[in-house]
Amino acid sequence: MKPAAFDYYRPTTRREAIEKLIESGEDARIIAGGQSLMAVLNMRLSQPRVLIDISAIEELRYIERRDDYLAVGAATTQAELAEYASLTEEVPLVASVLPWIGHFQTRNRGTVCGSIAHADPSAELPLCLTTLGGEVVLETKRGKSRRVVGSDFFQGVLTTDRQPHELVTEVRFPLAKAEHRYRFQEVAMRHGDFAIVALAVDIGETEYRLGVGGVADRPVVTSISRDVDLEDALNALAWSLEAQDDIHASAAYRRHLVREMGRRLITEETAREETDDVRPSR
Amino acid sequence: MYVRVDERHRVALTLNGRERSGYAEPRTQLCDFLRHQLGATGTHVGCEHGVCGACTVMVDGRATRSCLMLAVQVEGRRVETVESLSDEDELSDLQRAFREHHALQCGFCTAGILMSCHEFLGRVLEPNEAQVRDMLSGHLCRCTGYTGIVQAVLDVARARQNNRQETP
Known part of the structure; x- marks a missing residue:
């Protein structure tokens, strides 16, 4: 589809952009690269009165x-x-x-x-x-x-x-902390599509910070101590996200991915720690 | 730059090496501007929300979805469409390879795929198959599948590599 009509403003300073934003309030949308917003506009899911393009600032x-x-x-x-x-x-x-x-x-x-x-x-x-x-x-x-x-x-x-x-x-x-390791993995219908489940983990000396995307209505981060049973913690996390069924995946499959991908991401990395011996032993 | 909702703004750009201009409302997508105002109908419009890749063109040397860009945003910029690939009646090496490998059937997706391949081959001189498939993941082809396309791209990369080695 084609977007509903709007005014287009392309300022060259942040000051001008902010002034217009204050003047227009909720009637304005900011566009930078437009790789999400243009699709939203084309489908008329959003119909702003003015589009403020900040890409030339x-x-x-x-x-x-x-x-x-x-x-x-x-x-x-x-x-x-x-x-x-x-x-x-x-x-x-x-x-x-x-x-x-x-x-x-x-x-x-x-x-x-x-x-x-x-x-x-x-x-x-x-x-x-x-x-x-x-x-x-x-x-x-x-x-x-x-x-x-x-x-x-x-x-x-x-x-x-x-x-x-x-x-x-x-x-x-x-910035990355020394002694920490960072890993990411996602499952999608094809590479580049929206993630069904995406996991990011920051593996520290005493705990894992595990972020989950694609399940709840926003990214959710949980800290898991290295001292607790990892599979129990992942299971509790999977249920806490209140996953929903949709056309891409069932709630049960999403919980399964959180448990399974989480376990693999963390155990593969901690196994590597032992072989690499980069970190001082705890 | 401020363009009012009902205003038809004169957009000047460099299209395929030539200075061109046309009129666009703020909401006019780049793909429609290219086709309807400038007559560059080689660019095809598919899904209009950035999924299929058929409308891919080059903006300032980088492959871009022309349905996810407004015509007013290319003012003063350099745009290349599929028409830029060949000289007059002579197909480019990439286009010839597509024909040889049966990399298109209906051809609707081809104009966009060629533009992505064009940027990719300029940047990755010795690609492997996985890299080519990753590059193509931003395009949908519903008739031939991708095998012929992958072979065509790898073939062109090899041929260009050989040419580079032969010329001192």
Whole structure:
């Protein structure tokens, strides 16, 4: 289908974008890469009065390593982040996740912040941000900004803590911790489709932080101590997500994937720890 | 840049190496603009929500779904469509390989697939089959299946590699 009619505004500074956003409120939608929003507009699931295109705002196009996190500006595409040379060392979880986001043709335009602002419950980047404890930076007028951690930002299907007058200007992924290992896996109908279940794990010295996408209405992260029985913990986690049946998979299959993929991701990695002997023995 | 809802904005771009312009409303998709305003009907429109890949074109050298982009967004940019691949009556090596390997039947998906392959082969000089299949995962072909397409792409990559080695 074709989108319903709207005004189109393409500012070149964040200030102009935010001013228009404040003026238009809920009548406006922000478009960056448009790889989710354009489909939504084409199907007329959303009919904004004005579309604010932030893709030409050069001051929002950056990838910067600061202190203990990697900052990604709102105009930066997924392809640009994938081409960032030290991503594998700095945020290995994101490096391993990027090839799973859509297809290279959509990553060429789709943005990192846009995927997070869109908040699809099966999307990979929201899962990464939540699992790593990363933050979203929201800006409003006169340079006023606030930071929200991923677990508070995502509030439901396509629903976030962003207020109508706020612009997502940046996301911050914590840098990899020494001694930690990061793994990702997902099951989908075909590569690049929406995940039926996606798992991301941060394997630390005393606990596993396991993030689950595609099951609940938002990414859910659970800490599992290394001292408890892993299979029991995964089973409890699988039931706690209140999985639903849909045309892609049954609730029971989703629970099965959480248990089975979770067990494999963690035990394969911990088995490697023992053989690699990279970590000091506990 | 501000374009009002009912305004027809003049969009100037470089299409297949030539300066072109046409008129578009804010909501006009790039694929419709290319076909209806500029007459570049080689680009096909399939699902209109980014799933099938039939409408893939190159924007500033990168394969892009033209149904997920607005015409007003390509102002001042460089766009290549399937028409850019061949010179006059001469098919490109990629197009010839598609014919030789029976990589198309109805041809509806082909224009988009060729544009993805074009960017891919420029970037990955010695691809393996898994890489080619991953690249093609963004496209749907409902008649031939993908085997012929994969063979065509691998064939072109090998031939270009041989040519590079022969020319000093």
